[in-house]
Amino acid sequence: MARRNTNLREMDIASHLHAQTNLKAHETTGPLIVAGGEGCYFYDDSGKRYLDMHAGLWSLSLGLGNERLAEAAARQFKTLAYAQTFGHRSSEPVIELCDALVNLAPVPMSKTMLQSSGSEANDTAVKIAWYYWNSRNEPGRRKIIARKRAYHGTTAVAASLTDLPHMHAGFGLPLPGFLHVSCPDTYRGPNEGESEAEFATRLAEELDATIRREGPETIAAFIAEPVMGAGGIYTPPDTYFPKIREVLDRYGILLIADEVICGFGRTGSWWGSQSYGVQPDMITSAKALSSSYLPISALMINQKIYETIADKSDSVGVFGHGYTYGGHPVCAAVALETIRIYQEDALIDRAAGLDAVMRRHLEPLKDHPLVGDVRGRGLMWGVEVVADKQTKKAFEPAQKVGARVSNACFQKGLNTRAVGGHVLAFTPALIVTEEEISTAAGLLTDALDQVEAELKQEN
Incomplete structure (x- = not known):
């Protein structure tokens, strides 16, 4: 196909719809x-x-x-450029990566599912929460609680978890059933004279009141980043997540840790959950999983969730979820090599x-x-x-x-x-x-x- 423009900037303006960009301004600004x-x-x-x-x-x-990552991709391309994971199929790098992630998890996890982006991982976590509660004959548990100023991605579900105005404007979002409670902003959040521990207690009480107002029988899960990223980089009080976990346990609500940003060393631990005492039932990760050299994300679930959804998939005949590029062997090979570099270079x-x-x-x-x-x-x-x-x-x-x-x-x-x-x-x-x-x-x-x-x- 002949190029309509020889100037790259003109070509970009003419043909590229940019993410997170003022589209009208781009017509004059260019890339x-x-x-x-x-x-x-x-x-x-x-x-x-x-x-x-x-x-x-x-x-x-x-x-x-990074030459090691480039070489890992090249080796895998030559060996096996693509294989899907539907219907009992797998490949060596996918199996090894899923095993590595389960073994690296900050709390005991049972299974890993691979996708291509953090948004997809968070979207999958919500779907599995719904599937879990349907499997337990509690289909009314549909609502998901996130936090104000949170960012969890850009799919319709992930953007509904998100609480940033520009992510909703013009899209008719958030979808019904997505709630938001206060975030642990220790700069502006505490009342005068209130300690961080007291602030954390107040936020936990707010969550408890929200659950009781909505009805515990309607709440499926609570999702949180260990450290909030795109909303403003908010580090929580040390007692915040243990108090939040107590509230969730009171009502049997699942906790999803969004480690898309925090995972793999960002907070000085393998996982942000380790830095801040998070005890999740599901963990999502992406970004540094492959140092972003290739698109890949992962969702880990614990044994309680796995056993429940496995029984349901057996009763209906199949677990009806997955992505064409989920478990791409080249992406998995690069992610494995990334983890090896983290370990070998400390x-x-x-x-x-x-x-x-x-x-x-x-x-x-x-x-x-x-x-x-x-x-x-x-x-x-x-x-x-x-x-x-x-x-x-x-x-x-x-x-x-x-x-x-x-x-x-x-x-x-x-x-x-x-x-x-x-x-x-x-x-x-x-x-x-x-x-x-x-x-x-x-x-x-x-x-x-x-x-x-x-x-x-x-x-």
Whole structure:
């Protein structure tokens, strides 16, 4: 087929529908074309280099240019480029990966199911929760409780779990039966004089009241990220998840841990659940599972759920769920090699050690006039910009100050991202160096100074 345009930017504008983008603005702005990269850096088609402190989308855990992952993919392509997993079929890398994940799980898990994205994994978790309760002759348990400002993906179900306005606007979402309770925002959430432990108790009581209001017999599951990502990087109080688990156990409600971002070292542990005492019944993961070199995600379920749904599948004749690319052997081979690199290079321990480095370089930013809070753990940190440090007043959304700081960083060669509208995400690859962290903190400081000066000029 002949190309209609020879200019890549014109071709992109003419033919590419971009995700998470102002489509009308793209008609004039056009794309930034990423042409290559190495380690924690990428460069565009003009040759400009950027230090990537967002690891792609939280996910390039081994950085760019990892030869072992490229070789693992090439070997598997030559051996077996595709095999499906429907109807009792499998392949060697899929079997080994599912076994590895069950053995790495933070709490006992029984089975793993593979998909292609975190959204699909969370969608599958909800479907299995429904299947589980139908199997137990409680079909009324359909409602799913998530949290305000949560992000769980972009399928119709995953976007309904999500509580970010732009994910619902124009789509007629959320779907009925998806509820949201308060998130553990320890910066703005606690009342005056309230300790973090007391705040956690209040949130658990809110969840309990919501369940009782809706009727426990209508609730299937509660889903939560150990550390909230795209909603604003909120680290919970240490007592939060144990208290939440107590409430859920009171009513027999399932707990789904969304480890799509937190899994594989992001918080300094293999799983965010280990960092914050989460005891899930199901675990979803993606992103760093393959260092995002190929699309793959995983859902793990415990034995209680497995036994129940297995009996149901036997009674109806089949478990009627799956994806064409779920259990793709090449993706599984790359994920296996990624896990081996984590283990052989002790990268999870390294991420835990870099927590202090991130803290040392980012916490001084609290003194900046535009910064209200700096929070995080391991290699998952957020710098929140505010209009008033004393009152914690946020900038008006229309001012887009977080995006302005992020854009100023990008102009200076630093890739970060404003999440939740006003929090600059610092979530680098697990291979990041202290020198790179220091460089990034300096560039962010320069960007904050630039935007502060612009705001003063604009009054």
